[in-house]
Amino acid sequence: MSAPQSFTPIPHIDIHRAGDRLKTRVAWLDSKHSFSFGQHYDPDNTHHGLLLVNNDDIVSPGQGFETHPHRDMEIVTWVTKGSLVHQDSIGHSGVIYPGLAQRMSAGKGIMHSEKNDSWRLTGDAHQVPVRFVQMWVVPDTPGIDPGYEQVEIEDELLRGGLVPVASGMKKHDGESAIRINQKSAALHVARLQPGRPITVPEAPFLHVFVAQGTVQMEEVGELYEGDAVRLSSSGGQRIQSFEHAEVLIWEMHSRLGQ
Template identity: 40%
Template sequence: MIRIIRSNERYLAEHGWLTSRFSFSFAEYYDPANLSFGPMRVQNDDIIQPGTGFGMHPHKEMEIVTYVISGQLQHEDSTGNREVLRAGELQRMSAGTGIFHSEVNPSAEEPVHLLQMWFLPETRGLTPSYEQKGFDREARIDKLLPVVSNRQYDGNLHIHQDMTIYLSTLQAGSEINYTTQTDRRTHLFVIDGSLTLNGDKMAQGDAARIQQVADLHLATGTGAEFMLIDLP
């Protein structure tokens, strides 16, 4: 089964300094039929205005992955990490037994656009940890590049869940195939451009939740950037 969620079907939260679209129940948005997809609990598509952001706040027992699409995001946490994520970079924070962190747009002029995802960990009670990395954009042209996984690839970030996050940039006229097991879930999100998924058209901001389908064919006429997540 392939279920496509259009960009404008997501919940829109507009706070002036923050524009966010929630793919799952979050904050003031609650839908008991839309709580999660396997261990994937949150996917927020955020735009944070210059000089604003989230002050120190707590998290516990969650694997949090952030991908900066454009702009910069300054991260600071209670374990001593203080970093700036730039466009194309990812961070993985394991909240474990408990962590406080802040996320602020350090720019005085440019908004930051990011995707943030939360996943339930396989094991509770982990020691909080953090890592971030940028990946060569050339390495994901017309291929799936594993960037976050519980498996060991070439320099990927590690996550405490049986899953892998891939990034890909398809050039105009390109196509790619992905094969998984029918008992796995696949989540697809179009970051930019447009593509077809097994013949179904998808545009920027659209997502697909895929179950019991092993073979996926993705193609684009004009180019597309997307994130594919393999989940249990």
């Protein structure tokens, strides 16, 4: 019997504009989905690599997602504006804000809630919406014990460059801010400064998301806030900005079902 062959995707760059995303809007939530999510299903747009969810959410003050379950998913939340209160069934609670890396491993089952902290844990009430990007990747092993981790990385981001924020890859041991239970994936974040470009890692699957501002990407051109680029068997492109901008880049060395 011959050895199984690894899958090598055909080199490809696919641009997805912010305005083309699937949308969920209710009184307290403005959510834009890069992939099929909830009631929105498109069989041709379910994931890229190991990334199943890339939701760009704006939640009104005093509102949010009530307690709900998750299972067998690595969930990374990145706040770009305001602050978000997290509480879960394994005893964790805290406030997530810009510059704080947060990961929740759903494992064999967890309940949690996420709300805009307009009531303030300290100080006066406010009326500031919270905007955050929530990303889900599949874990290596199902049924693990659920877990939670958050780390402040504001200082690293201010130095510029591409910062490994969440990773399960061996090459990021001791480097990434938080660890995820997926050895083939890593999330990098960069706060771009004028005149200081970054270089996209090389990988079989890459997902570049412009969280804030406008950037220029080699082989792609201009990208605006909310735009995304899905790359297969690619990488090495330079990204730069002439203003302050922020990009989220998933580096993935496997795909769902591989």
